[in-house]
Amino acid sequence: MVIEKGGEVIPKVVSVVRDQRNRREGAFKFPECCPVCREKIVRLTQEANWRCVNTSCPAQLKGAILHFASRPAMDIEGFGDILVDQLVDTGLVKRFDDIYRLKKQVLAKLERMAEKSAQNLVRSIEQSKDRDFTRVLYGLGIPNIGVNCANILVNVFGSIESMINAEVEEYEKINGIGNVIAESIRSYFKSRDNLEMINELKKIGLHFTSGRKHDRINSLRGKTFVFTGELSSVNRSEVQAVVRKYGGHPGTTISKKTDYLVYGSKTGSKYKRAKKLGIKVLSEQEFFDLIKKGRLL
Numbered sequence: 326m327v328i329e330k331g332g333e334v335i336p337k338v339v340s341v342v343r344d345q346r347n348r349r350e351g352a353f354k355f356p357e358c359c360p361v362c363r364e365k366i367v368r369l370t371q372e373a374n375w376r377c378v379n380t381s382c383p384a385q386l387k388g389a390i391l392h393f394a395s396r397p398a399m400d401i402e403g404f405g406d407i408l409v410d411q412l413v414d415t416g417l418v419k420r421f422d423d424i425y426r427l428k429k430q431v432l433a434k435l436e437r438m439a440e441k442s443a444q445n446l447v448r449s450i451e452q453s454k455d456r457d458f459t460r461v462l463y464g465l466g467i468p469n470i471g472v473n474c475a476n477i478l479v480n481v482f483g484s485i486e487s488m489i490n491a492e493v494e495e496y497e498k499i500n501g502i503g504n505v506i507a508e509s510i511r512s513y514f515k516s517r518d519n520l521e522m523i524n525e526l527k528k529i530g531l532h533f534t535s536g537r538k539h540d541r542i543n544s545l546r547g548k549t550f551v552f553t554g555e556l557s558s559v560n561r562s563e564v565q566a567v568v569r570k571y572g573g574h575p576g577t578t579i580s581k582k583t584d585y586l587v588y589g590s591k592t593g594s595k596y597k598r599a600k601k602l603g604i605k606v607l608s609e610q611e612f613f614d615l616i617k618k619g620r621l622l
């Protein structure tokens with residue numbers, strides 16, 4: 326076989342060199358088990374990749390921890406390959422919540438670790454508790470959930486409870502979330518292990534809501550919102566549901582009774598009319614910030 330780098334990284338078979346064959350090869354048998362933990366591998370619907378889905382597989386766990394601690398996620402300084410290998414191999418970390426139970430004295434005994442570096446590590450672990458819900462959600466490593474997607478989900482749902490309780494159809498309705506992602510989220514929350522871990526992380530103090538819940542619940546109280554243009558994170562019916570959820574009224578036309586006009590891209594006559602009537606206008610982001618802050622401008 327001739328193999329080259331596909332997309333710069335992944336090995337790709339370019340051609341087969343038939344005259345190198347000697348009739349003893351036999352058909353290629355795709356592996357049925359993970360090479361590290363020997364568990365059966367599975368293929369998710371509509372995906373080309375086969376994966377090891379054994380959450381206690383050491384190889385899976387190491388990758389998951391590196392992702393969790395990475396800069397766009399929990400940003401835990403000092404969480405590199407060598408440390409993660411040791412933490413998993415010694416059994417000190419079996420799940421993300423174990424990271425927050427690591428003690429300085431234990432870390433100091435690891436290879437290439439001294440009192441001082443152990444102390445720094447404990448401090449960066451502690452600091453990571455401040456990361457916002459979007460980073461936490463991204464850090465969980467739910468398959469197919471990138472940073473952008475995590476951001477959309479946080480804007481729409483606001484809390485992990487709302488996400489856990491939502492039906493798969495509610496996910497599919499959201500702009501930018503297809504049925505592959507919806508299915509992936511659903512199967513993640515179906516796992517009791519995952520729910521248990523989220524619960525532990527919550528107790529430890531990680532953020533699983535985008536703001537203080539009680540302030541948010543009526544943050545649009547009594548106000549009328551009209552939307553114009555294309556919104557990037559949610560579609561029209563979705564955003565109207567959001568308005569109702571936070572106690573506001575979604576309107577369709579601009580009048581003196583309109584309190585806010587929220588605009589996306591490609592705005593038209595509504596925007597001009599709102600400006601003329603002196604109605605407050607908000608960008609899409611300002612609108613979601615308003616809900617998060619829990620108070621009206």
Ligand SMILES: [Zn+2]
Pocket residue numbers: 359360361362363364377378379382383384385
């Ligand atoms: Zn495995």
